[in-house]
Amino acid sequence: MIAGQDTSIVTNHHEAALTQARELRQLARVGKFKGPTSGFAPGLAQGNVVILPKSWADDFLLFCQQNPIACPLLAVSAPGKPILDALGEDIDIRTDVPEYRVFRHGELSEETSDITDLWRTDLVTFVLGCSFSFEDSLMRAGLSLRNIDCNANVSMYRTNIATNPSQYFSGDMVVSMRPFKPADAIRAVQITTRYPKSHGAPIHLGYPEMIGIKDLSKPDFGDPVPINDDEIPVFWACGVTPQLAIANACPPIAITHSPGKMLVTDVSNDQLSIL
Amino acid sequence: MIAGQDTSIVTNHHEAALTQARELRQLARVGKFKGPTSGFAPGLAQGNVVILPKSWADDFLLFCQQNPIACPLLAVSAPGKPILDALGEDIDIRTDVPEYRVFRHGELSEETSDITDLWRTDLVTFVLGCSFSFEDSLMRAGLSLRNIDCNANVSMYRTNIATNPSQYFSGDMVVSMRPFKPADAIRAVQITTRYPKSHGAPIHLGYPEMIGIKDLSKPDFGDPVPINDDEIPVFWACGVTPQLAIANACPPIAITHSPGKMLVTDVSNDQLSIL
CATH class of the missing domain: 3.40.1640.10 (PSTPO5379-like)
Structure with a gap:
């Protein structure tokens, strides 16, 4: 066929x-x-x-x-x-x-x-x-998602990145985090760029402390997941922000x-x- | 107008x-x-x-x-x-x-x-x-290129990533490196993805040792450039490979x-x- x-x-x-x-x-x-x-x-x-x-x-x-x-x-x-x-x-x-x-x-x-x-x-x-939407695309591209492999909720963190306030609504951005090997992190940037309605590309990768996250093992929402020495934490804006x-x-x-x-x-x- | x-x-x-x-x-x-x-x-x-x-x-x-x-x-x-x-x-x-x-x-x-x-x-x-071609696009997007700011040649390194050999030609890949803040590194992935004829997206970011680079301050070709604590080294395949x-x-x-x-x-x- x-x-x-x-x-x-x-x-x-x-x-x-x-x-x-x-x-x-x-x-x-x-x-x-x-x-x-x-x-x-x-x-x-x-x-x-x-x-x-x-x-x-x-x-x-x-x-x-x-x-x-x-x-x-x-x-x-x-x-x-x-x-x-x-x-x-x-x-x-x-x-x-x-x-x-x-x-x-x-x-x-x-x-x-x-x-x-x-x-x-x-x-x-x-x-x-919601970022669940792009997880399917990441997996179809052969990337492993630690939260899914661990049967856990994705790790989410409050950051020190201020949202743009309206009259009544304001606050810091919440992010979800997924760890990847560097080449997969690059691929994840490319893939999620295609999905602006699912938060699009990551907003940060690498150093958690730069966005106000002190301890990756203690997420503010969801579950912690292990991160290997050869992996980089990659952060996406999260729908818990509102x-x-x-x-x-x-x-x-x-x-x-x-x-x-x-x-x-x-x-x-x-x-x-x-x- | x-x-x-x-x-x-x-x-x-x-x-x-x-x-x-x-x-x-x-x-x-x-x-x-x-x-x-x-x-x-x-x-x-x-x-x-x-x-x-x-x-x-x-x-x-x-x-x-x-x-x-x-x-x-x-x-x-x-x-x-x-x-x-x-x-x-x-x-x-x-x-x-x-x-x-x-x-x-x-x-x-x-x-x-x-x-x-x-x-x-x-x-x-x-x-x-050649990656010089996408440097113009990165700068037009507001990103700073350390090698250009330092008036230096870009830093290039031999890696441990083997090329796919033909009958006579073989060897490890050479990469060029540019340091960026994390959000700019993500933007650089997006921008350079558009330029497959200039080596396209990075092949690695973050940990140099993972691709066999021991010391970023000692490039094998080109000049060393300073890397700040809040920056990530981003690596592209390089035309010195052949x-x-x-x-x-x-x-x-x-x-x-x-x-x-x-x-x-x-x-x-x-x-x-x-x-």
Whole structure:
């Protein structure tokens, strides 16, 4: 099958991922899937979720616009509208994320798998791209991801890199870290450059202390992973950044996904890629 | 001049570089320019030159094909033909390089500014891309190049990375090194990826010892440059690699440019870039 190319393998792979994404959202909807989404529906974009009242949402939109690497917008809903047609079939943002965090006045108040009771006609949903999306591309290029090899959540750290503040939202950038051998680090820069909607290229590599990280073995979020002597830590902007900005802004209510438990969309990473 | 764009600045810049390239080759032809070519004719490609008898050239072509990152081919001449129309107006490879090195049986035997007396009807000329070409793009992107800031030749090192051997040609890869702050190193990966004919992306960054370099302050070719504590050494494959392969192959005669004194062409780097 050289001439006339058999494309059924690719098609079947995409169809299988789509089916899994939709099943996962249905299971989340009825409270039967509450776990991390890494590794599910490979090739499809996963999203960080931020839900804010309209009176705070306009300023958060400005914050995202001013910090596009940490906060790459995939979709913004109309106020009160829980449907996100642009990101997939029949997505109801009130139920289809495996687990939510509810923040009141900047403080985490509860975790829940359903926010239907909290829904209001003024709530605006933001979905931001996630680095899980480019992990699939890195693995297809033959790179090993330590967090996946260790079956661990990716290591995430607060940095001393200030975001560009909007009126209410501000704070330091959070980064995710993956260790690579030097040649793989170079390859990872090339590959992730193609995915600006998944935080794009790394923002730093090498010296953690230069960006305010004192101890790589003690991440602020996620799990620590071993780093070998011949590896370089590579740092990408992270979608947890807005959670810090929300804590600083103290809106009366804000709802996000729980870290690692993302909205799984029907949109393929290839659709969102450049180059 | 927003609508209707004034392109005269770009055109004039390109025209000035073309004029300079042609003048430089004319001065080299009459023995009045024998110096390094870095910084001349900005935006135009400069080339490493290798001239071999036809009986060795076929195998060297295979060596280049098997080592495209170290030996990116810009042009190969017909045997005995000293003209290189594809690379510029009226290029005579016997006179237009500022300085040549003549190797006999693998040993450097002389340096000269004119090889007309050595010309033979069986000599084949290879022109290989050079990292000087992407230095212009790095600077236009706002990156500082230590070798240029220090008015020094770039630092070059023998590595322990074996090239893919052909029948006669083999040897370890030579690399050039430029130190950058981490964010600039990432940017340099992105920019140089666009220039596969100038060695493309780095092949290594970070730990010199991993590629067999013991002391960065003692380059094997070129000049040492200071490296600051917050900088990472970034390594690109280098067009000096074939000179080592020639030393190993010991052909009865081989002629190259002298390091840093390149063939300046009329071809713009933008013409040779991808992405």
